[in-house]
Each structure stands twice: as C-alpha cells, then as structure tokens.
Amino acid sequence: MSRENWKPGNMLYPVPAVMVSCQRPGEKPNILTIAWAGTICSDPVMVSISVRPERYSYPIIRETGEFAINLVTKDLTFATDYCGVKSGRDVDKFREMNLTPVSLEGISAPGIGESPLILACKVTEVKPLGTHDLFLAEVVSVSVNQDFMDEAGKFHLNDTDLMAYSHGEYFRLGEKLGKFGYSVQKKK
Numbered sequence: 001m002s003r004e005n006w007k008p009g010n011m012l013y014p015v016p017a018v019m020v021s022c023q024r025p026g027e028k029p030n031i032l033t034i035a036w037a038g039t040i041c042s043d044p045v046m047v048s049i050s051v052r053p054e055r056y057s058y059p060i061i062r063e064t065g066e067f068a069i070n071l072v073t074k075d076l077t078f079a080t081d082y083c084g085v086k087s088g089r090d091v092d093k094f095r096e097m098n099l100t101p102v103s104l105e106g107i108s109a110p111g112i113g114e115s116p117l118i119l120a121c122k123v124t125e126v127k128p129l130g131t132h133d134l135f136l137a138e139v140v141s142v143s144v145n146q147d148f149m150d151e152a153g154k155f156h157l158n159d160t161d162l163m164a165y166s167h168g169e170y171f172r173l174g175e176k177l178g179k180f181g182y183s184v185q186k187k188k
Contacts, residue, residue, distance in 0.1 A: 010036075017080055017165035019070040020049055021101070022060045023109045029101050031093040031112065032057035033084030035165045036132065037069060045139040047121060050132040056088040061135060065123040066107040070115035074161040074172045079114075081170070106140035116160035118143040 015035050023029040036050035047069060051058050061067050072080045079097040086093065094101055100113030104120040111118035121137035148156045162173045 011167070014164040014166035014171065017072055017084075017163060017170065019072060019076070019080055019083055019112055019115070020057065020061075020067050021070060021110055021112055022057050022064065022067045024060050024064060025108065027060075028088075028092050029094055029110050030057050030060060030088035031070075031083040031097075031099070032088075033080050040136065046124070047119060047137055047139060049135050049137070050129070051135060052132055058133070061123065062126065064109065066109050067121050067123070067135070067137070068104055068107065068109050068111045069119040069121060070112040071117045071157075071160070072163050073116060074163055076112075076114060077163050077170050080163070102143070104141060104143055111143055116145045116148055116162075117155075117157060 016037060017033060017035050018037050020032045020034050020037070021029055022032070032051065032055060034049050034051070038048055040046045040048050049067070049069070051061065057067075079093075079099060082097055083093045086096070093099070094112075101110035102113040102118075104111045104118060107120045107122060109120075111120070119139045120141040120143070122140050123135050123137045125136040127134040127136070144155050145160075148160055150156065158173075158176070164171050164173055
C-alpha cells in the first residue's frame, strides 16, 4: 500500500455543517455557517464551535454569550452555503434566504424555524487557539420540528434528510450501515 505524507491540515471529514444563529439586543439576527462544531460533554450537555475573530458573528456571540446551533437538511443546503459566504455586515441573511427566526427557551438569540433540530447554547468559556477561537457552551434547551415526531412521541432525526460537509463539498447523509452496539449484539 503506497502512501504520501502532507503537511499538517484539517482533514477530519465529513463533519456536520450547521447554521449558527445569534443576535445582539435591538439588532437584526445573523446566521453564521460553521463546519467546526461538535459535542464535547453529555453531563452537563455541552457543545463547541470554532469561529474566526474577524467574522461578523464573533463579537455578537462573545458579547451576548449565547447562540443557537441549527441542524441542516438537504433543503437548507443552499441557505447554508449562502450564510457561509455572505457577511451579516452586508446582508440580512434571514430575509435573503426566506428563513424564519423562532424564539428559543433559555436564550434571546433566535433559531431557524426551518431547521429540524435547534440547540440553544450559553457560552461557558472562550479559548483563543490561533486562527479560530473555541467557544465552549452548555446546551440550555433543544427545539425539535414536530413534523418528525411519531404518535409515541419519538423524534426521527434520521428522517430529516440531514446534510454533511466534506472537503469543500456538501453531501446528503444516506444509507444506514448499523446502529450503536450492533457489532457486539447477540444474534437471534
């Protein structure tokens, strides 16, 4: 097997592409597309996002101490890309992409109504790392689209047509390959 060595780079793909919404009191809400977001703790429930300090949303999140992570579907891919290449300094992304700001429990920043699942987050720590600062945040509430709930109250996240980002391209998540623990599950 032949291999080639490259200089260090961020090649951990695929990753979730998410739209992060934020807002200063009295100002228009903004959306920032982020591919560097992740789960970091289950108790307390915590996530992280990495943001460049020069981004328009950076001081908004830093000053307010809150943001919302909006999961993205196939239908939101165009808006996700737009919100990643356009600056909130120049455009109202909610208006331009016909997205609906929705109130969330526990924070003042709005979520995106078209997202199947929204995590309302409060910043607990900011770690300067270099090109990006890492925002550590506690999830204070979760908002789900009831269209994906069944009669028994189960939320079917995998039926929402989620999207992922890999090496500069967007992909729809596809075929189920297994479930957690299936490799050790007893055969019937």
